[in-house]
Amino acid sequence: MKYFYDEENLEAFREEYAEMSLHEKAMENKQLAGGSVVATLLLVVGLLVIGGII
Numbered sequence: 001m002k003y004f005y006d007e008e009n010l011e012a013f014r015e016e017y018a019e020m021s022l023h024e025k026a027m028e029n030k031q032l033a034g035g036s037v038v039a040t041l042l043l044v045v046g047l048l049v050i051g052g053i054i
Helices: 006-017 023-028 030-052
Strands: none
Touching: 023 030
16 A cells, blocks of 8 residues: 555556556656567667677
């Protein structure tokens, strides 16, 4: 309950969150979304280097 006023506020958020599309859910935590993008890019570059393409 750290980020919510009360149980009613928590339940309202849960309902709203459940109805969100995937990209809207990702934007609720921008640091996690950004970190995921960076990690994916590093993984792709690493695989290309290992494969000898780069």
